[in-house]
Amino acid sequence: MELVEAIILAVLAASTPLLIAATGELVTERSGVLNLGVEGMMIVGAACGFAGAWLTGSIFVGALFGIAAGTLMSLAFALMTLGLAVNQVATGLALTILGVGLSGLIGAGFVGERITPALHLNIPGLTDIPLVGRVLFGEDGFVYFSLALVVGVWWFLYRTRTGLILRACGDNHVSAHALGYPVLRIRTIAVMFGGACAGLAGAYLPLAYTPFFIPGMTAGRGWIALALVVFSSWRPGRLVVGAYLFGAVTILQLHAQGWGVGIPSQFMSALPYLATVIVLVLLSRARTGGSTAPAALGTVFVPDR
Amino acid sequence: MRKSLLALAAGLLLAGSVSAASAADKLKVGFIYLGPIGDLGWTYQHDLARQALVKELGDKIETTYLENVPEGPDAERAIEQLVRAGNKLIFTTSFGYMDPTLKVAKKYPNVHFEHSTGYKRDKNMSTYSAKWYQGRYIQGLIAAKMSKSGVLGYIGSFPIPEVVSGINATILAAQTINPNIKVKIIWANTWFDPGKEADAAKALIDQGADVIMQHTDSPAAMQIASERGKLAFGQDSEMIKFGPKTQLTSILDTWGPYYIARVKAELDGTWKSEDTWGGLDSHMFAMAPYTNMPDDVKKIAEDAQAAITAGKLHPFKCPVVGQDGKEVECKGGANLADGQILGMNFYVKGIDDKLPGK
Numbered sequence: 079m080e081l082v083e084a085i086i087l088a089v090l091a092a093s094t095p096l097l098i099a100a101t102g103e104l105v106t107e108r109s110g111v112l113n114l115g116v117e118g119m120m121i122v123g124a125a126c127g128f129a130g131a132w133l134t135g136s137i138f139v140g141a142l143f144g145i146a147a148g149t150l151m152s153l154a155f156a157l158m159t160l161g162l163a164v165n166q167v168a169t170g171l172a173l174t175i176l177g178v179g180l181s182g183l184i185g186a187g188f189v190g191e192r193i194t195p196a197l198h199l200n201i202p203g204l205t206d207i208p209l210v211g212r213v214l215f216g217e218d219g220f221v222y223f224s225l226a227l228v229v230g231v232w233w234f235l236y237r238t239r240t241g242l243i244l245r246a247c248g249d250n251h252v253s254a255h256a257l258g259y260p261v262l263r264i265r266t267i268a269v270m271f272g273g274a275c276a277g278l279a280g281a282y283l284p285l286a287y288t289p290f291f292i293p294g295m296t297a298g299r300g301w302i303a304l305a306l307v308v309f310s311s312w313r314p315g316r317l318v319v320g321a322y323l324f325g326a327v328t329i330l331q332l333h334a335q336g337w338g339v340g341i342p343s344q345f346m347s348a349l350p351y352l353a354t355v356i357v358l359v360l361l362s363r364a365r366t367g368g369s370t371a372p373a374a375l376g377t378v379f380v381p382d383r
Numbered sequence: 384m385r386k387s388l389l390a391l392a393a394g395l396l397l398a399g400s401v402s403a404a405s406a407a408d409k410l411k412v413g414f415i416y417l418g419p420i421g422d423l424g425w426t427y428q429h430d431l432a433r434q435a436l437v438k439e440l441g442d443k444i445e446t447t448y449l450e451n452v453p454e455g456p457d458a459e460r461a462i463e464q465l466v467r468a469g470n471k472l473i474f475t476t477s478f479g480y481m482d483p484t485l486k487v488a489k490k491y492p493n494v495h496f497e498h499s500t501g502y503k504r505d506k507n508m509s510t511y512s513a514k515w516y517q518g519r520y521i522q523g524l525i526a527a528k529m530s531k532s533g534v535l536g537y538i539g540s541f542p543i544p545e546v547v548s549g550i551n552a553t554i555l556a557a558q559t560i561n562p563n564i565k566v567k568i569i570w571a572n573t574w575f576d577p578g579k580e581a582d583a584a585k586a587l588i589d590q591g592a593d594v595i596m597q598h599t600d601s602p603a604a605m606q607i608a609s610e611r612g613k614l615a616f617g618q619d620s621e622m623i624k625f626g627p628k629t630q631l632t633s634i635l636d637t638w639g640p641y642y643i644a645r646v647k648a649e650l651d652g653t654w655k656s657e658d659t660w661g662g663l664d665s666h667m668f669a670m671a672p673y674t675n676m677p678d679d680v681k682k683i684a685e686d687a688q689a690a691i692t693a694g695k696l697h698p699f700k701c702p703v704v705g706q707d708g709k710e711v712e713c714k715g716g717a718n719l720a721d722g723q724i725l726g727m728n729f730y731v732k733g734i735d736d737k738l739p740g741k
Binding site for chain 1: 418419421422423451536542567568569570571572573575576577578579581582583585586587589590592601602603606607624625735736737739740
């Protein structure tokens, strides 16, 4: 039983950065902008988040630093793609390359330093309940925040007028523009939200997951978050399923190796990707019969005067 | 006017040739690194060695390094760039640079190359590596002594001979202390992903392992072991900062003496292509101080280190029994031959797991 609890805790920790980054990117893409720079924004968020926490001694300030760093990175992206109408794919890839270099530079002075990781919730009585206590009432703040974030985004996209307008911009920017909506302004805000989330997701790594900074520590999580958005067919609910499934299979395959089940480890390492892709594709097939990508995703919009 | 312009041009030419001559006096030595120099592991140790080199021979040489160079075809371009910049001796410091280095070496016969951990050589390309399994053997002794549960946790990167021989050396040593010792092995299938390494360490501890050993590069596993109050070994570099009460020892890559020796040879004109596979005796690696253990365990470790250094103890002393219960053919006289260790693709008896791909 203790093992089950330990596994669930590890799964939640592994899934949270993916969920936060993917939620941000989902909003960005729903507005019609494809930002492939998630990995770059995350790693800069990780470096700045660690720097903030190390300098001030506060995890909360560190998280804010991460958010600010990711937002700044995304602003650069918005300036290029929305302001100057540069190709989004190329700019996004450049943003990742820039981010990897920049984070190394920012983080160089902090390599080898340690901080006290984010505290876990502890409610006497509740946290001690066997099996579910620590899972429900003993997480760090990021985990609770990530869930609130997804619910908030779902509510925003499907239950508010502004959310509807944002989705309209992503599906047909010409019509949205004709109706008088400020497409570029809405997209800029969506891109910044995506950047803020990526920065926070990156900051989660050195603030809660492994409390130190090392260049390249995101190790491709930004790309996984991007893939999750596509395979969840741009729906927050499925994103949660995808992120936790990916985290769960990642952790379970490690445990399976420890138990010595004798399946080649190379296959086990590929399993999270396989399982997540298959489940999410089946899910979107069953419900909607195919992809539901925002129709204007990745296309450049220059408003006529 | 024209005359003075000509004089000026001549003066510039002269100045140019003079500065070129002074630069030519210094031997240019280049390095290709896999990771960032701040990775606190593999690349960090190579760069420490480069710094030691500069300190020792700085008046005679000039070093350049390229970091974050991906393995594979792209490396060729990076190596060639160092050649074009005038580097006469180039160290390529990861296994995956083997073929690119060889290719560039064939193209530039007057430049000398040093490739780390590979097996392909040429007239102007040497290889160098370290017998880390000797250090793993010492760790195995310590682990068996320190483990209360009798279960060791081992995080592997990829199931390649270097890692497999490390696991075998560990368990062979541990069995001399506790014949029933168990080892749980998790392959991360990456050299560097702090999050995944941490998850693997958590999984091993959750499954009952109380001493964690790793053959991946980040201090994440050390940090988790420290958080959970378990014990662990570092990798490549000193990681005690991440587990002051956790690190038992660490295998430290100490390339400095080798780099200095090779550059001196290049300066003397005595450099020739060689295959160096050095152990504790030739200082290709060192053991970090033995910490967080009682004195009797420390003594066992120190005695083993002394015996291995003196050549009296060999981790793969015959007979070595494989998982199938059969004795492994002993090609090296009293011990397994170097070739058998360099190509090791089997687990020894006592490991319950199956080697991936077997």
